[in-house]
Amino acid sequence: MLPVESFHLLSFRFSVLAPIRRLPHFHGPQWMGLFRNLINFVGAADGIDSLSSSVxxxxxETGILSYDEGDTISLGLVVPSSGAQLLQDVLERFNAVTVGxxxxxxxxxxxLESAISRLTAKQWSAADPPLSLEDLTPEIERLCQLDTFSIExxxxxxxxxxxxxKGEQHRYCDAEYFLSGTTEKPFARFLEKVRGGHAVSANSDLLITGGAMTWLDVSYGDARGKTVGGVTGILTVSGRPSRGEAECLVWxxxxxxxxxxxxxxxxxxxxQLETALRITPLTRATTLFGRAVNLQALTDSLGSLSDSSPGPDGMSLTDARAAGPPLLRKILDNACSGLPVGPIPLKPYAIPKASGGYRAIHIQNIGERILHRAFANTLSPSLEGLLxxxxxxxxxxxxxxxxxRTLQGLLAEEHSLGIKADIATFFDSVNTSDLCALLLGMYPAEPLAFFLSAWLHTIARQGISGLPQGWSLSPPLSNLYLERFDRTMDRHGFRLVRFADDFVVLCRGGVSSDTVLRAVESSLAELGLSLRPDKTSEVVGGTQVSFLGYLVSAEEIREAGRPDEPPEEVWLPVFRPDWQNGLPVYLTSICRGAYSSGPSLVVNKTDENSESIPWNRISRLVVVGRSSFSGGVMYRxxxxxxxxTFIDVMGRTRGRLTATSGDIFDHTPVQTEKCADRDWVLDVSRRLVAAKIHNAYVLLRRNDKVVHELKDLEAQVTQVSSLESLRGVEGTAARIYFEYFGGLVAPFEFTGRVYRPPDGPVNVLLSFGYTLLYNRLTAVLADKGFNPRKGIFHREHGRHAALASDLLEPLRHLADRIVLSLIHLGEVTPDDFASQDAGAGTTCRMNGKGFRTFINRYEWTMASNFTPRKGQKTSYNGWLDETVxxxxxxxxxxxxxxxxxxx
Known part of the structure; x- marks a missing residue:
């Protein structure tokens, strides 16, 4: 069988010169208007009869609702051979005239930027050969071999x-016609109506055995609400096509x-014919995927996420926000690398339900949550006009x-009979195969639809039924899934008010509530859904309706308190922030007692003030020395x-208390693997040493000593190629720094840094401060799952916590600042120290008064707040956790x- 007509297939690219706003979901009539005007204009000028209706x-790019200047638009066009020359004339003048x-x-x-032939993949010309069956032979032969295929x-x-x-509301083939199973040979009608001169028998034995479709109205013309429409989605067809049927379907x-x-x-x-294509398929130039997967969209997504528990990789929202652009670039790269194919890492939870039993929740890694929120932010506005x-x-x-309020208005308009109902286990019952069919049909050639379809199929293979509760994409996708139910209620002449899976259906007199109930149950059954009997009740005129926490009548709306059980997903976080997401709280010598009060930990301070800290914002509790607290604090x-964690005043860990169900992390295997990477070790070591030298320079500058040599050495750090060279630069910087530091400690003398044993008061103070910070960092590292002895820059030996020494380097200025404060404020004096000869040198020790004074100043400093670069205000104690x-x-x-x- 040969086609009667021959056609050219073109692919256009247009650049956008000015913003285009408020496009409908489908752009066909809008593009048709432009080409009709162009063809009529050029045809009239050349004395040629218009062929605009044949183009x-x-x-x-269905679903794109707006374009910005500089965007690119893709469009396909089919033109009969008889109109090819006129079209070429139109395209040659396209950018020279103003039409539309x-x-x-x-x-x-x-x-217009380009017009490409889909047959040759080159610039199109009217002289190009038109589409022929020979071009389609591989597809036809492939289709003849298939027992099942899809119409998308x-x-x-x-x-x-x-x-x-045909009926009053059924003039065209809709989802009911194709999928209800009540129409005899519905696919034969499809074959009969293929364009281009084919005449295929209506007696085809090909059967529609699955799929999902919905009706899409297409607006056109100037009149508001003027539409044509058709069905979109996917049909699954079973049966091996004959040669004639295959030619017809491929054509x-x-x-x-x-x-x-x-x-x-x-x-x-x-x-299923994709691998046999000779014709270049149409692709989008502007995609929803591209609008969702870019740094700005991902940044907005991260900023809009609420706290919830980390996923399997342990990364919290706090981690993600602190990581910033590098993490977002990694998410972007991963998303652009291909569709999700392997198992998606998920962390299961079981949440008790008010009605009894448990609700299964699956927590994604934060990277997936950021990406999916960006998808939802982009998809939701596009879906809005379809709902x-x-x-x-x-x-x-x-x-x-x-x-x-809408329900009240309907009751006042005497829509006084009907039902109020909930859908049983709605989110778990969504047929994700049908949902994918709707997405792919309503968003053709859209990478975002491909991505979501692959994702939905992947989680289904992992045993997750329906739409996962609490995920950012589930709300907009649930509305899309129920759009068919909403449309069916409207077709019946009912008035529906729906909030997620909780709804009221009303009608005027003359129709019974039982009729409404049967129609609702039938419509939901087509979607694989059912009602909750215990939540289904009759609406009778003159009575109040309990709906969404309100008592609604024709006269008023009154709050009824919280609903008995609100819609299963309010899409707020289902968890308190996980303990990793909050801040550490230190109970130290400056605290005068701590106790638990309701949702908060109350800490009394020495200045008779108290601080109330919500328990759900506490990541760790660190008890220093003999700090006073009630037994209820430990229980809570x-x-x-x-x-x-219990540490002594020197910062050494003495014990830990954890819940049996608490998460315990061990990062030592990954830590060991990373430490074997010489490039990584050198890179991190450079960062540590550069920050140490920079902070030393700033501390001296704050004390009116500008030491340019330190800035020069900081610059050298980035150039060193080995740890030994880096240690040389670091040693030189330390020597220069302490030379100038000695001029800041009068009345004490300080000629240079001496470690073991310290030879004078300043070295005693410095060593003591470094030791306190070192011990406290060691405790934090151990609490967070690291091996403190596995170092990077510092060599491992004995019981030395080399990693704590590494992370201490950029924080040494903190101990130096405490020492300067003690000296400048006169809080320590030479009387607080005693020296004695020790062989070749002198050993200096601090007495009990000096020890207590230092500890007090240290704890006040560590509890004080500061604002790091690009960060939020935190205490120095909190910063120890942040740096780890x-x-x-x-x-x-x-x-x-x-x-x-x-x-």
């Missing part, structure tokens, strides 16, 4: 029903099926109060799964560690 646009008054206007909003819509299909099956992919070809309706593809006005949940500007910490967390992000997630650099 069929094929929009591919809608969204797309030549010379004003769009400029690229635009809505507007196929008239057979005369005997139909390029010329379409059904009515309104000029608007771009009726195009589809058979995805029924009956749906109120998860939509910007709408709320349960809006739903209650264990109950909240907050680890408690930053190191963890480098070790576990390859996010470069940035030591503290002061200003």
């Amino acid at each position: 069929w646009v094929q929009p591919i 008054k809608g969204h797309f206007q030549t010379g004003i909003t769009v400029k 819509t690229l635009s809505p299909l507007r196929i008239p029903r057979p005369e005997g099956l 139909g992919q390029y010329v379409g099926v059904g009515k309104n070809a000029a608007f771009g309706l009726g195009f589809y593809r058979i995805p 029924s006005s009956s749906a109120y949940a998860y939509r910007r500007g709408l709320s349960r109060k809006n739903a209650a 910490a264990v109950r909240e799964e907050i680890p408690v 967390d930053a190191f963890k992000r480098d070790v576990l997630y390859n996010i470069p560690y940035e030591p503290l650099r002061i200003d």
